[in-house]
Amino acid sequence: MIENNLKRLNLQExxxxxxxxxxxxxxxxxxxxxxxxxxxxxxxDKKKDNMTH
Incomplete structure (x- = not known):
């Protein structure tokens, strides 16, 4: 999480x-x-822990 980006958008965690x-x-x-x-x-975009190649 990039807190500066939230602050710039006037949003809270x-x-x-x-x-x-x-x-x-x-x-x-x-x-x-x-x-x-x-x-x-x-x-x-969620992490996909069960990725197959």
């Missing part, structure tokens, strides 16, 4: 955690990448 929980994500460690989109929505 609690907001991020709440958004993740609404998507069924219980821990930030489950997230590979997350980004606030221009429309204010949150894009989330």
């Amino acid at each position: 609690e907001w991020l955690i709440s958004q993740l929980q609404q998507k069924g994500i219980q821990s930030i460690s489950e997230v590979f990448y997350a980004e606030v989109q221009k429309d204010g929505s949150l894009y989330i």
Whole structure:
């Protein structure tokens, strides 16, 4: 989590955690990448621990 980016967007860590929980994500460690989109929505790419090649 990049706290400076949250501050720049005037968002709190609690907001991020709440958004993740609404998507069924219980821990930030489950997230590979997350980004606030221009429309204010949150894009989330979860880690895929069971990757096969």
